[in-house]
Amino acid sequence: MxxxxxVARFTATxxxxxxxxxxxxxxxxxxAEGLFRFSGDSGQALVSLTNITILLIPAASIIYxxxxxxxxxxxxxxxxxxxxxxxxxxxGLFSGIAGALGGGFLIGTGLPCLLHGxxxxxxxxxxxxxxxxxxxxIFVALALLVAVxxxxxxxxxxxxxxxxxxxxxxxxxxIWLVLALFADYxxxxxxxxxxxxNPIDLGRVGIMLRLDIAALMGYTxxxxxxxxxxxxxxxxxxxxxxxxxxxxxxLALRSFSRKDF
Amino acid sequence: xxxxxxxxxxxxxxxxxxxxxxxxRLLLLFSICFACMRTSAVHAAEVRVGNGVDFAAxxxxxxxxxxxxxxxxxxxxxxxxxxxxxxxxGQAGATLDGxxxxxxxxxxxxxxxxxGLTFIRSGMSYVSDNAAIKATGISDLKIxxxxxxxxxxxxxxxxxxxxxxxxxxFKASGRLESSSGNGIHQWYCRNSVIENNTIAGHRDGIYxxxxxxxxxxxxxxxxxxxxxxxxxxxxxxxxxxNLFQENGAGVAVMYSKFITMTGNIFRQNWGxxxxxxxxxxxxxxxxxxxxxxxxxxxxxxxxxxxxxIHFNTFHRNGWGVKIxxxxxxNNFKDNNFLSNTFAVSTNSSSLQTNxxxxxxxxxxxxxxxxxxxxxxxxHHPVRLFTILIERQPTSLILLRSLFIDLLDAAERALPVLxxxxxxxxxxxxxxxQ
Numbered sequence: 026m027x028x029x030x031x032v033a034r035f036t037a038t039x040x041x042x043x044x045x046x047x048x049x050x051x052x053x054x055x056x057a058e059g060l061f062r063f064s065g066d067s068g069q070a071l072v073s074l075t076n077i078t079i080l081l082i083p084a085a086s087i088i089y090x091x092x093x094x095x096x097x098x099x100x101x102x103x104x105x106x107x108x109x110x111x112x113x114x115x116x117g118l119f120s121g122i123a124g125a126l127g128g129g130f131l132i133g134t135g136l137p138c139l140l141h142g143x144x145x146x147x148x149x150x151x152x153x154x155x156x157x158x159x160x161x162x163i164f165v166a167l168a169l170l171v172a173v174x175x176x177x178x179x180x181x182x183x184x185x186x187x188x189x190x191x192x193x194x195x196x197x198x199x200i201w202l203v204l205a206l207f208a209d210y211x212x213x214x215x216x217x218x219x220x221x222x223n224p225i226d227l228g229r230v231g232i233m234l235r236l237d238i239a240a241l242m243g244y245t246x247x248x249x250x251x252x253x254x255x256x257x258x259x260x261x262x263x264x265x266x267x268x269x270x271x272x273x274x275x276l277a278l279r280s281f282s283r284k285d286f
Numbered sequence: 287x288x289x290x291x292x293x294x295x296x297x298x299x300x301x302x303x304x305x306x307x308x309x310x311r312l313l314l315l316f317s318i319c320f321a322c323m324r325t326s327a328v329h330a331a332e333v334r335v336g337n338g339v340d341f342a343a344x345x346x347x348x349x350x351x352x353x354x355x356x357x358x359x360x361x362x363x364x365x366x367x368x369x370x371x372x373x374x375x376g377q378a379g380a381t382l383d384g385x386x387x388x389x390x391x392x393x394x395x396x397x398x399x400x401x402g403l404t405f406i407r408s409g410m411s412y413v414s415d416n417a418a419i420k421a422t423g424i425s426d427l428k429i430x431x432x433x434x435x436x437x438x439x440x441x442x443x444x445x446x447x448x449x450x451x452x453x454x455x456f457k458a459s460g461r462l463e464s465s466s467g468n469g470i471h472q473w474y475c476r477n478s479v480i481e482n483n484t485i486a487g488h489r490d491g492i493y494x495x496x497x498x499x500x501x502x503x504x505x506x507x508x509x510x511x512x513x514x515x516x517x518x519x520x521x522x523x524x525x526x527x528n529l530f531q532e533n534g535a536g537v538a539v540m541y542s543k544f545i546t547m548t549g550n551i552f553r554q555n556w557g558x559x560x561x562x563x564x565x566x567x568x569x570x571x572x573x574x575x576x577x578x579x580x581x582x583x584x585x586x587x588x589x590x591x592x593x594x595i596h597f598n599t600f601h602r603n604g605w606g607v608k609i610x611x612x613x614x615x616n617n618f619k620d621n622n623f624l625s626n627t628f629a630v631s632t633n634s635s636s637l638q639t640n641x642x643x644x645x646x647x648x649x650x651x652x653x654x655x656x657x658x659x660x661x662x663x664x665h666h667p668v669r670l671f672t673i674l675i676e677r678q679p680t681s682l683i684l685l686r687s688l689f690i691d692l693l694d695a696a697e698r699a700l701p702v703l704x705x706x707x708x709x710x711x712x713x714x715x716x717x718x719q
Contacts, residue, residue, distance in 0.1 A: 068602050068625030069648045072686070080688055197689035204681050216683040229686055237685060240604025240627035242582045244558035245679040 029113035029120070032104070036121025037128075040093065046129050049085065053133025061141035068236070070141070071149055074134065075232045078157045080193055082130060083164045083225055087185045090122050090168025095178045102286050115169075115281045119274060123165040127158045149235040156228040162270045163224045164189075170277035173284060192225045200226075213248040224269040227262055330373070335361060341382060342366050345374075350395075356380040356403060368393045376403035376432075384408040384418065384437070393421040399428045408437040410465055417442035417467070421449065429454060439467035440488065447476035456485040463512050468493040472500065480505060490516040491533065494523065503527050513538045514555075525550060536561040536581060545571035554580040561586045562603065568593060578603060584626065587613045596620050597718065605631050614639040622646045622717045623667070627685065630667035633676055635705040642667065646714040654715045665713040668704050670697035 040046045056077055060070040097118070104114055131154060138150045168185055175181040200219050204212055220226045234241065234253055241250045252258040333348045334355045335341050341361045344354050350370035358379035365388050368374075372395075381404040384390040388409050391400070398421075405418035417439035421427050427449040434440040434456040443449050451470055460466025469485035472478055475497040482504040485491040491507030494500055494517035503526040507514035514530035515537045517523065524546040530537050536555035539545065545568060552562035562581035563573070567589045575597045578584040584603035585595070590613045599622045600606035606626035609616070611634035618641065623629045625648050632638070644660065652661035671690050674681050684690050697704055 064648065066601075066624045066648050072625065075686065076688075076691075079686075194687075194689045194692065197684050197687040201681060201684055201689065204678055204683075208678050212680045216680050220683055226687070230683070233685055237604065237627045239556065239580050239582050239602060240682070240685070242556040242558070242560070243604055243679075243682070245682050246604070247558055249683060 028109050029117040032109075032114055032117025033120040033124065036093075036097075036118055037125040039097075040122065040125040045089065046125050049126065050129040050133040053130055054136060057134045057137035058140075061137050067141060067143055067146055071146060071153065072236060074138075075153055075229075075236065078130075078134070078153055079160070079225055079229050079232070082157050082160045083193060084189050086123075086126055086161045086164035087168045087171075087189050088182060089126065090165040091172045091181050091185045093122055094118070094169055094172035095181065105286060111282045112278065115278050119165060119169055119277075122169075123162050126165065127161040130154075130157050130161060149232070152232050152235050156231050159266050159270070160224065160228050163266070163273070166270055166273040166277060170273045170280070173277050173280045192223055196223045197226065213245060217249065217252050221262060221265045224266060227266055227269075231262065345372070348372055356382070360406075363390050365389050366391050368398055369395050371395055371397035373399040373401070374403065375399075375401045378402075380404065381406060382418075384416075386410070389416045389420050390418045390437075391420070393419065393424060393427060396425045396427070398424070398426075399430075400432060401430050402432065404433040404435065405437060405440075406435045408439065410438045410467075412464070415439055415442055415467060415471070417471070420444070421446050425449070428452075434458075434469075437467070439471055440469045440485070442468075442471045443473070443475050443478065445474045446478075448478070449475065450479045450481075451483060452479070452481050454483045456483065456488060456491075458487040460487060460489060460511055463489055466511055468516075469507070469510070472497045475500065484508070486510065490514075491530070493517065494520040496520065498522055500524070501526075505529070506531075508532055510534065514552075515539070517542060521545070524548075529553070530555070530562075532556075533560075535559050536564060538564040538566070539568055540564075540566040541568075543569045543571065546574075547572070547576060548574045550576045552576065552578045552581060552584070556580075556582050558582070564588075565590045565593070572596075573598065577601070578606075583608050585609075587616065589613060591615055593617070594619070598622070599624065599717075600626055600629070602626065604628065607631070609640060610634075611636060611638070616640045618642045619644050620718045624648045624717065628669065628672045628675075630708065631672045631676065632668055632705060632708060635673070635703055638705050638708040640708065642708065642710040644712045644714060644718075645710050646717045647710065648717075650713045650715075652713065659715055660712040661715055664709040664711045666698070666701075666704060666706070666709045668708055670694050670704055673703050 057074055060073050061067065064070040064073065135154060142150045167188060171184050172181050175184060204216065220230055230253055240246055253262060331352045332355055333344045333352055335344045336357050341356065341363045345366055345368060348354055353373040353375060356376045358377055360381045360383050362385060363382040364384055368391055382390050384407045386407045386409045390405050390408050408418045409416045418434050418437040419429065420442040422444045423446060425447045427446065429441060430452045432454045436458055440456045441451055456469040458466060466489045468490040469488040470480055470492045472494045473496060476499060478500045480492060480502045484506045486508045488510050489512050491510045491514045492502060497520040500523040506529045508531045510533045512534050513536065514533035518540045520542050522544045527549040529551045531553045533555055537552055555562055560582045562578040562584045564586045569591045571593045573593060573595045577599045579601035580603065582604045584600045584606045587609045593616045595616060595618045597620050601624045603626045606623050606629045608631045611632060623645060629647060647665050647667060650661055650665045652663040652665065654661055670693055
């Protein structure tokens with residue numbers, strides 16, 4: 026446990042010192058601050074903030090996570106020569122990267138939200154922040170999974186980019202295709218199931234439930250609202266999000282434990 | 287004796303009685319001259335309910351023009367017929383109870399005034415429209431400061447003119463459309479004034495059919511089962527500064543001309559068939575300075591022509607404006623569209639004759655190089671995704687997806703499906719104040 030904490034702290038300070046984290050934080054701060062200042066209506070600012078959270082966080086987390094792991098390869102090999110368990114070492118690495126990125130996002134986005142957000146928007150802001158943190162955890166875990174499995178840096182980063190593209194864009198295209206092809210059938214349930222299988226879509230729907238509640242109360246939207254808005258739906262989607270963190274992490278941990286460095 | 291002499295020489299008592307005599311003589315003259323007019327109003331007597339005289343007996347006993355005083359307490363009143371001009375005044379706590387049987391007051395005479403009474407329990411019926419106060423074929427009815435609780439219909443005016451309903455509150459707790467009635471119902475009425483009332487829990491808050499020249503202002507219509515305000519075939523009416531909130535289906539106005547709707551608030555009407563403001567076959571009307579926020583559909587226009595929609599604010603609605611292609615020559619100018627999920631939706635990409643000009647669109651991304659306050663590039667408020675959703679509603683699940691944003695961007699560059707004629711050539715850079 027001690028080793029885990031030490032590795033995590035070292036990783037986080039390392040990311041901070043490399044100026045990556047300050048830049049990341051300031052970037053989110055400027056974006057959020059600018060949006061609140063210039064978009065006139067806090068609703069519009071939150072919409073844009075949602076888009077950025079949902080797109081940028083997965084991209085940044087998965088690419089930076091992989092790059093950091095490749096960069097830290099020698100450091101990892103050095104530590105493995107010491108009496109340090111592989112489990113605490115890997116968990117420490119994950120916590121350090123995810124904690125640094127998640128913290129940077131929370132501070133960068135949270136401050137402007139605190140400054141400008143109205144009382145009505147409080148829950149929406151909370152949803153955006155927590156979904157941002159969840160997405161960070163998920164995509165750092167995915168990044169480590171790819172980086173552990175693939176020794177070649179270029180190939181690894183390429184796979185990460187591909188994964189991001191698939192989750193962020195292609196998957197939705199697939200959903201749309203299915204919805205268009207089977208338009209004659211009632212597809213509300215199918216749409217819900219397909220959405221739950223993609224973490225970015227889960228995050229998107231979670232925020233949509235707050236921001237577009239008026240539109241969701243329409244005919245089809247009501248079906249989605251009934252599911253995702255209910256306690257069962259919330260539990261299920263939170264469970265799916267958690268599974269999306271735990272599964273890649275466990276897989277990566279297993280590969281890391283068995284890996285021949 | 288000329289009055290100015292009198293004032294100097296007589297004692298005050300004599301002066302008063304003489305003056306009274308003078309007035310009486312004058313009045314006599316008047317009543318002879320206008321024998322058919324209601325001279326009795328002048329000799330108004332007071333009839334008190336109580337001491338063995340129940341409400342119905344008091345009404346029967348009263349002569350035309352008398353004033354009936356209803357003291358504190360619950361008085362049974364079932365189908366009490368008011369066929370002469372009366373003033374019925376309730377003291378604090380005075381309540382007329384219909385016992386859930388039938389109607390409470392049935393008015394068939396003009397110039398009735400009702401003040402300060404509470405009406406409870408007019409009877410629910412699937413056959414007849416039982417109301418707490420029903421007036422048929424009369425004029426100049428005035429209902430003020432009354433309260434209506436758990437009635438089927440609250441006030442039902444039919445074929446009447448110049449009636450006023452003011453400062454009343456209506457509260458019912460109906461659950462089904464079929465088993466609850468309207469708060470204020472008008473049928474074939476002329477020149478009514480409905481102002482500063484609060485209506486909640488009825489089927490329709492305010493309902494007008496075949497009425498003309500009504501003025502509806504300062505009312506609050508909340509949590510009604512169906513519509514906050516519902517009117518059909520009622521031309522030349524004005525609706526000002528009302529609040530319509532959380533009604534089952536919002537506000538529906540149909541088949542009418544020359545309507546003025548200004549300064550109203552339409553708020554939080556949610557549901558698959560809920561509209562902030564539903565317009566069906568409305569023509570030549572003015573919809574101005576209203577605030578339409580948080581509704582599933584803000585403004586829905588079906589078969590509406592030549593209306594002006596100016597200075598309204600559409601805020602955080604699912605669909606700001608849904609305008610069907612059978613609507614033409616409507617003018618949307620100087621409105622603010624703020625953070626609606628879909629600003630404008632339509633069902634056709636063919637030629638649009640509706641004009642959108644000088645509105646503010648919070649999603650507008652253009653620039654203003656000449657700094658005149660208007661964007662230099664036209665804004666097309668109908669997105670591709672809006673059209674896709676019209677065709678395939680389930681794709682709503684993809685809202686705010688990057689994939690959809692990319693499709694939208696592609697459509698903007700090379701428009702195929704979105705109506706190019708539906709555009710705002712001068713989008714504002716800042717919201718219109």
